[in-house]
Amino acid sequence: MVEYTRILILASGGGHTGYAISIAERLIELDPSIEPLFIVPRGDKWSIDRINRKLGETKFIEVAKLRNPGESFVKIIYMLPRTFIDSLRIHGFFDVMICTGSNHGIIPVITAWFRRVVKSIYCIEDVFRLEKPSRAVNILHKLGLANVFLQWREQYRLYDKRSIYAGLVYEKPMYRSVDKGYILVTMGTLGHPSLAELLLKTNLEYVIVQTGRLVDPQYIRSRKTGWRVFQFDPDIDKLIAEASVIVSSPGLTAINAAIAYRKPTIMVYNPNIVLGASFKEIARVAEMLNIPFINPLNIEPGFFEEIVLNAKPTSVEVVDGGYNISKYIVEFLND
Known part of the structure; x- marks a missing residue:
């Protein structure tokens, strides 16, 4: 036995x-x-x-x-x-x-x-x-x-x-990485109201948004009728694997996207996480991983769009x- x-x-x-x-x-x-x-x-x-x-x-x-x-x-x-x-x-x-x-x-x-x-x-x-x-x-x-x-x-x-x-x-990748042309935005478990407001000011198309707890999916759907919006999805890996670019709160989803799936990834500071790592610490990690890190409170929507549409995968190899x-x-x- x-x-x-x-x-x-x-x-x-x-x-x-x-x-x-x-x-x-x-x-x-x-x-x-x-x-x-x-x-x-x-x-x-x-x-x-x-x-x-x-x-x-x-x-x-x-x-x-x-x-x-x-x-x-x-x-x-x-x-x-x-x-x-x-x-x-x-x-x-x-x-x-x-x-x-x-x-x-x-x-x-x-x-x-x-x-x-x-x-x-x-x-x-x-x-x-x-x-x-x-x-x-x-x-x-x-x-x-x-x-x-x-x-x-x-x-x-x-x-x-x-x-x-x-x-x-x-995490190990579950799916083969392909590009189906959409932008995936993940706001983490808590949610990211500042990122939601920034997104709504853009002209980005073909966007899928995971909102977390603090953002009502219907709030975004009512403003961006062509976007797919949901609160949580346990199979988020499939969406990551098939996205063109990932916009994410700092967290493991961003790390998985950038390292496991080698997707162009942008991290967006979340001021609602008051007991987490500091802005400076997250910025340093983003620098070590060679991925963009932005503050949603002081960036113009047009410049944000430019960063999203021109993002490249990181070439950094990690242990x-x-x-x-x-x-x-x-x-x-x-x-």
């Missing part, structure tokens, strides 16, 4: 779920006996659908999220008991637990550590953090609970010890962090 290695991965929504998929698909490729168990935010059907689409039928535990971007910190106080109770539903013993950088992972990690149900814990630092560490990863690192995988060598300055340079974490993390974990398991 096959003995399955037990790995617990936090797929905390949005790009955090993308990180989880990136690691899981490479782990299974390296060792087919691995069957990861995913922890997802309670009610996050998008993450479940996306993981199942990419990895096949998978096992999940739902744990309530302390707060979502844009929500009051007061929510953390009354969500703590629910999150703690949900975290106690993690049964069994796990060789490795991987946290993907969200506040959603703090209570499950602490609970698993106190209950001694996991041997080793690792976190993945956000690709855009170059000057300040992300809060959740920093908390777990300072508590001595987790080692940290870094996506850039520059991130060594954020962690004085227990950090491992891996490289850029991105595959997802593979290196998976290889490190498989070697740890076989030690």
Whole structure:
């Protein structure tokens, strides 16, 4: 009978779920006996659908999220008991637990550590953090609970010890890259009102828009009747693979488009993400990846159109962090 290695991965929504998929698909490729168990935010059907689409039928535990971007910190106080109770539903013993950088992972990690149900814990630092560490990863690192995988060598300055340079974490492409002539705009899980307003002032044609939570798809549809607009799509990969150019909020979708699919990609700063990486940090990452980065609050619509219509794929080659993390974990398991 096959003995399955037990790995617990936090797929905390949005790009955090993308990180989880990136690691899981490479782990299974390296060792087919691995069957990861995913922890997802309670009610996050998008993450479940996306993981199942990419990895096949998978096992999940739902744990309530302390707060979502844009929500009051007061929510953390009354969500703590629910999150703690949900975290106690993690049964069994796990060789490795991987946290993907969200506040959603703090209570499950602490609970698993106190209950001694996991041997080793690792976190993945956000690709855009170059000057300040992300809060959740920093908390777990300072508590001595987790080692940290870094996506850039520059991130060594954020962690004085227990950090491992891996490289850029991105998902493997699902589809062959072709050009069907449309512009794909992705506004992330939260949404990007400033980008929406900028788009509506342009004369761009043949546009597909994913809006996220903060932008009502009908608002854009009513102004741009020829555009296709939706809130979320778990098969966003197909749209990326067939687009001519991608306009995206800074996040894993932009990284996947530029690196995995080699699509012309433009990143647009989102001022609504107040606790994320700074403008300066994102601009530096865009520079390292050689892709345009713009501020939607101080660019003329005509100039924006010009950038979109003349965008080129990046020629930058990156280190595959997802593979290196998976290889490190498989070697740890076989030690």
